[in-house]
Amino acid sequence: MKFSSTSSYVTTEDLAVAVNAAVTLQRPLLVKGEPGTGKTELARQVAQSLGMPLIEWHVKSTTKAQQGLYEYDAVSRLRDSQLGDARVHDVKNYIRKGKLWQAFEAPGRVVLLIDEIDKADIEFPNDLLQELDRMEFHVYETAETVRAQHRPVVIITSNNEKDLPDAFLRRCFFHYIRFPDIDTMRAIVEVHFPGLKPALLTAALSQFYELREVPGLKKKPSTSEVLDWLKLLLAEDLSPEDLKRDGRHLLPRLHGALLKNEQDVHLFERLAFMARRPG
Template sequence: MQFQSTDQYIATEDLTVAVNAAVTLERPLLVKGEPGTGKTELARQVSASLGLPMIEWHIKSTTKAQQGLYEYDAVSRLRDSQLGDPKVEDVANYIKKGKLWQAFAADQRTVLLIDEVDKADIEFPNDLLQELDRMEFHVYETGETIRARHRPIVIITSNNEKELPDAFLRRCFFHFIRFPDMATLKQIVEVHHPGIKNALLTTALTQFYEIRDTQGLKKKPSTSEVLDWLKLLLAEDLTADDLKRDGASALPKLHGALLKNEQDVHLFERLAFIARGQR
């Protein structure tokens, strides 16, 4: 069972090695990288490449680790007991299975995505240590222990918004997705926009990397944003010549796909003003 690039996803060699190492070690794969570099999509492509079903758990700031195991609806049980509903005799009727329980109980091995783990409370990763390590947990309301029938392939993503506990990191295989170089990004673009003219692509990507390298930029545009930008350029039928900037503005064509806040737009406007003043 080996992961490799798919028709829809270009995986670098080091990323491929990381995924397969985590699978071999039966450790969660912790994937970090700036937003938009394909961390979430990686899990979906691992699922597609290995032919395994996928379960997605998207973490929010209010998410608790317990929700990944199960939730007990005591309020509904109390209400039903007041109404004389006979199903209150079985507490299992009021237990909602979480994503980990679903992965543990699956009839075959699954890919379990725990997406943006750093959004949750700092204690969230620690609260999952035993469950991810032993692949089992106890349901106190029913007295049963849920064990994984097939150990899932666990992929955990983080945008590095907060530090993760050392005890959690020790149990993971780690990989940082670096932003792709020009050659790799051209391969990625070819997957999404096959047949794009090389002159347009080279000119657009050159401008894109110049924007990313601009000092003082608050938010660097990501892979997903350059794909959106190229889609707009193609829809407008623009050529490489159309992308040339005349000096009156340092902003690229259709810059709203790349620059996502007014500070960065003003930065490029100031750069154009300074450039005109130096002439």
């Protein structure tokens, strides 16, 4: 089984090589890149392409590694014991299986997505080292060891908000998703908006890439944002001429789809003011 582009996802050759290398090596694939470059969607497309179920674990700032294995609900057990519930005699009734446990006990091979691992505490990756390496963990409350029946394909995403530990990185196959060049972006747009008029697409993408290169931009617009912008351009039935800008109007039409903070909007307003000044 080899991963390649799907009907709804355009992948570059180096990304396909990285996915297939991680699958062959049976190591987690760590994917980094700008927000909005399709890291999370990659896992979904890999699962679809390889014909495997997908289990998604979306990490938050409060997420602990233990939650991916299991959680023991001691409070519920205590309450049930006070109520005389017979369930208290079997501790398994109070064990909640985490995403790793679900992946390990799946009847066939699955794709496990650990999304935005850098959101959690710095110790989070270290706490998963042994479990991801050996594909097993111990449940102390029941004195059982859970082992993966089929080694899952593990895809881990990171937005580079914080550095990950070296010991964790050593166990992963790494790939950085570069921002698509204009030809790749055309292919991506064709998947989402087939038959888009070439003149409008050329004008829109030229303006989009020019905007990304403006010095001082706090947040560069991403792939997902240009797709939203194109959807709005089509909904408003705008022409290439409608997208033209001058010194007085440097902000793109419907710029709220592309610029997501006031600092970047003010940056373009200042640039327009400077362009209007004599000399």
